[in-house]
Amino acid sequence: MAASRTARRLLRQHFLRRFLDNDLISPHTDRHEVLVLLATALAVSGLVITVLFLGQKYVIGIPTPGLTSVAALDDKFLYISASMLVMALMAAVQWDALALDERDTAILGTLPIETRDIGRAKLEALATFVAAFAVLLNGVPSVVFPLLTVSHFHVSIVALVRMIVVHAAVTMGAGAYAFLTILLLRELLRLLLGPRGFRRLAGPVQAVLVIGLGTALLLLPAIASNVPARWLSGTSALRTVPPAWFLGLYEGGTSAVTLTIRSLGFAVPAGLVVSERDARLLYDSLLPRFSELARMSAIVLSATALAALVLYVWNNRRLPLPPVVRHRPHGRARRLAARLVGDVLVPSPVQRAGFFFTLRTLARSAQHRISIAGACAVAAAAAILLMHGIRAIGSAAAAPVRVLALQTVVTVIVLVGVRQALAIPAELRANWTFSMAWNGDMQSFVEGVKRAVIAALALPLLALIFGLHLYMLGALAAMEHAAAGFLISLIAVEWLVRPEKLPLTCSVRPAGNLKALGPIYVMLLFVVAYNLGRLERWALTGGLANFAMLMGGLILTYAAARLSRIRRRLSGATSTSPLLARIEFDDLPDAPTQRLGLSEPV
Amino acid sequence: MLEAHHLVKRFYGTAVVDDVSFALRPGEVTGYLGPNGSGKTTTVRMLTGLIEPTSGSVTFRGTRIGDDLIAFRRRLGYVPEEPHLYPFLSGREYLELVGRLRELPESLLRAKIPAMLASLGIGDAAAQSIGSYSKGMKQKVLICAALLHDPDLVIFDEPESGLDVGTALVLRHLVRALAARGKAILYSSHVLESVEKVCEKVIVLHRGRVVADASVQHLRTVMARGSLEEVFSELVLNEDPERTAADLATLVSAR
Numbered sequence: 001m002a003a004s005r006t007a008r009r010l011l012r013q014h015f016l017r018r019f020l021d022n023d024l025i026s027p028h029t030d031r032h033e034v035l036v037l038l039a040t041a042l043a044v045s046g047l048v049i050t051v052l053f054l055g056q057k058y059v060i061g062i063p064t065p066g067l068t069s070v071a072a073l074d075d076k077f078l079y080i081s082a083s084m085l086v087m088a089l090m091a092a093v094q095w096d097a098l099a100l101d102e103r104d105t106a107i108l109g110t111l112p113i114e115t116r117d118i119g120r121a122k123l124e125a126l127a128t129f130v131a132a133f134a135v136l137l138n139g140v141p142s143v144v145f146p147l148l149t150v151s152h153f154h155v156s157i158v159a160l161v162r163m164i165v166v167h168a169a170v171t172m173g174a175g176a177y178a179f180l181t182i183l184l185l186r187e188l189l190r191l192l193l194g195p196r197g198f199r200r201l202a203g204p205v206q207a208v209l210v211i212g213l214g215t216a217l218l219l220l221p222a223i224a225s226n227v228p229a230r231w232l233s234g235t236s237a238l239r240t241v242p243p244a245w246f247l248g249l250y251e252g253g254t255s256a257v258t259l260t261i262r263s264l265g266f267a268v269p270a271g272l273v274v275s276e277r278d279a280r281l282l283y284d285s286l287l288p289r290f291s292e293l294a295r296m297s298a299i300v301l302s303a304t305a306l307a308a309l310v311l312y313v314w315n316n317r318r319l320p321l322p323p324v325v326r327h328r329p330h331g332r333a334r335r336l337a338a339r340l341v342g343d344v345l346v347p348s349p350v351q352r353a354g355f356f357f358t359l360r361t362l363a364r365s366a367q368h369r370i371s372i373a374g375a376c377a378v379a380a381a382a383a384i385l386l387m388h389g390i391r392a393i394g395s396a397a398a399a400p401v402r403v404l405a406l407q408t409v410v411t412v413i414v415l416v417g418v419r420q421a422l423a424i425p426a427e428l429r430a431n432w433t434f435s436m437a438w439n440g441d442m443q444s445f446v447e448g449v450k451r452a453v454i455a456a457l458a459l460p461l462l463a464l465i466f467g468l469h470l471y472m473l474g475a476l477a478a479m480e481h482a483a484a485g486f487l488i489s490l491i492a493v494e495w496l497v498r499p500e501k502l503p504l505t506c507s508v509r510p511a512g513n514l515k516a517l518g519p520i521y522v523m524l525l526f527v528v529a530y531n532l533g534r535l536e537r538w539a540l541t542g543g544l545a546n547f548a549m550l551m552g553g554l555i556l557t558y559a560a561a562r563l564s565r566i567r568r569r570l571s572g573a574t575s576t577s578p579l580l581a582r583i584e585f586d587d588l589p590d591a592p593t594q595r596l597g598l599s600e601p602v
Numbered sequence: 603m604l605e606a607h608h609l610v611k612r613f614y615g616t617a618v619v620d621d622v623s624f625a626l627r628p629g630e631v632t633g634y635l636g637p638n639g640s641g642k643t644t645t646v647r648m649l650t651g652l653i654e655p656t657s658g659s660v661t662f663r664g665t666r667i668g669d670d671l672i673a674f675r676r677r678l679g680y681v682p683e684e685p686h687l688y689p690f691l692s693g694r695e696y697l698e699l700v701g702r703l704r705e706l707p708e709s710l711l712r713a714k715i716p717a718m719l720a721s722l723g724i725g726d727a728a729a730q731s732i733g734s735y736s737k738g739m740k741q742k743v744l745i746c747a748a749l750l751h752d753p754d755l756v757i758f759d760e761p762e763s764g765l766d767v768g769t770a771l772v773l774r775h776l777v778r779a780l781a782a783r784g785k786a787i788l789y790s791s792h793v794l795e796s797v798e799k800v801c802e803k804v805i806v807l808h809r810g811r812v813v814a815d816a817s818v819q820h821l822r823t824v825m826a827r828g829s830l831e832e833v834f835s836e837l838v839l840n841e842d843p844e845r846t847a848a849d850l851a852t853l854v855s856a857r
Contacts, residue, residue, distance in 0.1 A: 102734075342708055353702035356695070364690035364731075429686035433696075433747070435652060436680055437703035440672050 007113050008121045015125035019097055042136040050144045058148040064268050065153060065261045066279035070228060072149050076250050078224035079145065079167070080174045081243040083138055085217040087175035090133060091182035092209040093370060095202065098126065098186055099312065105319040119316040130179050134172040142168035154264060159257045166253035174246040177301045180308045182209065187311035195320065203364065207373040214377025219384060228282055245300060248293020255287060345455065346448050350441045354448025354503075359456055361426045361504050368421045372457070375417020379410040393472050397541045403472060404533035405526070407465050407485040412492050412525055414461055418453050419496045422503040431585040434505050438585075442502060443565075449503050450493050458489040477540050484536055487553035494560040505585050603628050603786040604649065604755055609658035611644050618644050620810040621658075626755065626786040631777055633801035633818075634790035635834060641810040642790050643683050646759045649788070650680050662755070676704070679753035683760045685740035689733030693719060693743045696732060700747045711750075718746040722769060737764030745773070749780075756780060757788045762796060774800050798830040806837050813837050 054075055062068050091098065100122055108118055146163035155163075189205065190198045216223075227247070251258075268276045346355040362368045386406045393399050425431065462485050469478035497503070539549030604626040611619040619641040626632050636642045647653045649660055651671050660667045667674040687696055694715055701711040719725045722742040724735075732740060741764045748756060758777070762770045777800050781787055791797050797804060798818055806814040814821060814837055818830055827833045835843065 349702040349705045349708070352708070353699055356702075357699055360691060360695060361688075426690075427686070427688050429684075430688045432652065432682060432686065433688070433700060434703065436650065436675055436678070437700050438672065439676070439703065439705055 008117050011121035012125045015122050019129045046140040050141045064276045066276045069258045069283050070279040073227045077227040080246045083171040083175040084178035088178035088182050089213045091179045095206045109319050134175045138171040153261045170250040180304045184308040190315050210373035211376045215380040218381035245293045245297035248290045249297040251290040252294035350444035351448035354445035355452045358449045358452035371421040372417050375414050379413040401533040404536050405529035408529035411489045415492050415496050426504045435585050450497050487557050490557045491560045494564045605661045607659050610656045612656045628784045628786050631781045631787045631801045633797035633804035636807035640807045677754040679748035679756040681744045681748045681758045681761050687732045692729050694728040704751045755786045759790045794831045
């Protein structure tokens, strides 16, 4: 029994390390550094949002109890939603590490440890990790936010502690619910699809989750406003919005304190008497709804936890074995498509190497997939904001500029994500393959990479946007707009995919200080996209203007490609350059102790 | 064809390879032997240009390999000791990548890759991701990748690691067949039986230095030993293996 407990403790530590040291977060860096950075980022972001954004609102802006109680609903909704989205996003990012895998079978399967103990240790490690993450995320705001909301009023210590405890419990409970929902989804898919089907679908599902959750997180400040009117009035939407359930639980726990503060006879300034009375009436009218929502949150949290736990235990009752994959020869259509791609799109062997290696790495490597999914989430959030409130227009001449700017904004954001993904080595240890087989023709390889980016990302994205514009602008304008988008994406690819080192084998840090230059780049993107949109709106109105726009686009695309080649030639980066012939492919980084200089000669 | 001239490699001041010189000739299989930590893999990495020697040089057909590393590697096939591959690619996709980087025609790849994989018994697993391969299967992919472009010089670093008996036998015959076609081969291995059967000549390395460089027959005659194993024991083992094993067994039984 004692031996089993010791083994479980050691296994728990091992699994906990895996969460921080998995292939996704840091394949080779210092675990402690990752831990400190993660903890700091979580704690500081909570503190910054609470103090900087909400401090002024409560300490200076809202001096009365009724107005405070109503305004606080928005912020409580924001905290609950943020906790849920961040925890769900964390679960999606850790998707592969959530349950036991074949690597665990290989390492632990031969040791004299019960499978039940291994499963239990994994579950305990998961619970510890989630709890630590939730505390780091919600700990600081749990203390600071209640203090801000009662800064004008006399509140007993007991009441304040109650508010702090309720805030912490509700935000962490909401986060746990979101995490458990993702876990439940994963285990359900695993049960229904079996090991082979799950393996095939896991990557796309993870990417979709990251895009959806990332988009929602980015749009959260816009969503979490005017909560009483938008989320709490009416009846239909109530039961379908999980943060509202937990908001009900929150108010269920603190409404007594709110009512006590009101009953203390606070002197309301003359100008605010009416607003204060309306706010109190609104809050009182919502009180019965809070208890209904609180009940709902308790039911869904317990049901989700139970279902996730049962499925998790059931799926992990045996150590997983690698699924046996049957060899299926490719169909005629696929062979024909591959031949077509080979002959037409990437005619030279090195181009073909770059093309297919990029396609396969971006689709199958978790790090690269998540990098691009993150960019897609930002692009989707930008698209939603740009399209907000716009219905079908019918003609390009009447289209608002932001509708026409959307294509450029979305394409460039996704391509920036691709640029980041290309700077991540596919597998450092396998770089010797490139070292041994490299022929020095970087230009051809990069050309293959660019064509893969256009074929696999830019074109599908344009097709998606085309569907939207078809509905909004009509067929002809949508087609012309898509053609312009294609030229813009060609220019963007030429501009953004211009690596100094070989993509997917060497990590290339972006030049300049992104923290300082990032906002400037974003502003620049919107300025360029809006002006292009204006130009396009003019061009879409007449035949000659249309022709001029098309020719201009073609000339610009050609100029971008030429410029790219000239720049490479000036930097000595031609196919025969001795500099590139001897690319230093990234190797494993030095051990952390060497970074401290402990082993360097004095 | 390939010559190592007074190779020295130091790590933090310690010489791992110390003044190693030898030559590989076309049509000849040279065995490279030595205990763990003797500097075999470090030498092999210097020969392939993966690391630079601290001093000394490697020449291929009279030219220093560093002067035109790409031209040298076009004629080199290398099977590394550790089978590090891209886990998300299938065996076929990995070989396609290598073939395309080496600018082999697509028609040749389409013909060669399935046939080579099938010859080594992993034709059925060609479409599976390498992440699900056993060590032996990865080793077979590495052997195919090293030979795909018909190199003049082949360096095998522990090629039998993880291979089943049948494939190991195929490999031995393959090495002989490649040598018969004029290729120079360096065969670094711990399996003395293989080295004895496959190689005309052996170089024995001990603590970074060459302690023997001669034909297997010559070594056996000079040292008056019946097998390469006995010659190896005489050259590099300071302790009686039987006694060491007995001591270890005692340690295993200790409670």
